[in-house]
Amino acid sequence: MITSAIHAVKISAVKIHTVNQCNSMRNPSTRCGLIVALAAASALAACTGSPLLSSSTPPPKANAQSLLGMSDATPVDSSLGQRELTPEEKKVIIDAVSLSVREPNSARFRWTRMPNTVEGSGNYCASVDAKSPYPAYNGKQNFIVEAQLSGGKITSAVVGLIAGGKDAAIVTKMCAKYGLNPDAS
Numbered sequence: 001m002i003t004s005a006i007h008a009v010k011i012s013a014v015k016i017h018t019v020n021q022c023n024s025m026r027n028p029s030t031r032c033g034l035i036v037a038l039a040a041a042s043a044l045a046a047c048t049g050s051p052l053l054s055s056s057t058p059p060p061k062a063n064a065q066s067l068l069g070m071s072d073a074t075p076v077d078s079s080l081g082q083r084e085l086t087p088e089e090k091k092v093i094i095d096a097v098s099l100s101v102r103e104p105n106s107a108r109f110r111w112t113r114m115p116n117t118v119e120g121s122g123n124y125c126a127s128v129d130a131k132s133p134y135p136a137y138n139g140k141q142n143f144i145v146e147a148q149l150s151g152g153k154i155t156s157a158v159v160g161l162i163a164g165g166k167d168a169a170i171v172t173k174m175c176a177k178y179g180l181n182p183d184a185s
Contacts, residue, residue, distance in 0.1 A: 089114070094109065096158055097143055097162065101133075101141070102130070103130070108129040108130070109127075110127045113184065119150065120148075122149060127143065132164055137163060137167070140168065142168040160174075
């Protein structure tokens with residue numbers, strides 16, 4: 001971490017020095033852009049020689065859950081109960097999922113119940129019958145979204161994972177870690 005900060009300071013110093021040289025020229029030309037690019041590249045090249053992790057620490061293994069920020073799954077508190085989504089909340093989720101399917105106007109959603117959560121963020125799982133950008137996934141696709149809630153209502157959502165075909169089981173397992181089921185009605 002300290003090494004990264006030192007490299008960032010070196011890069012900034014090189015950029016400032018080089019930009020000042022270009023600004024002092026009477027007729028700056030494309031050579032200044034080239035000089036700035038070369039200075040930044042050489043400063044970055046110096047950074048690659050330093051290890052970011054100590055040699056005794058193995059690099060962390062990446063998997064879909066950790067890449068999606070879902071590695072520390074917390075199951076839903078079932079004592080809070082569940083509720084139906086409002087039409088406005090469904091629209092928020094439709095808008096998020098529509099970015100991941102072809103012909104979103106023909107998509108048919110199968111809604112599940114949402115865990116009661118008042119504020120913050122929560123996960124929601126359901127499925128959609130739609131065309132996928134990947135033909136093997138056309139048809140039923142399970143999805144999980146991270147929803148932001150305010151006043152107990154979903155105000156925004158981002159798709160965490162959507163998959164159909166044999167990979168729909170991956171989403172179902174991910175949802176199960178949160179106590180959710182995209183196939184529930």
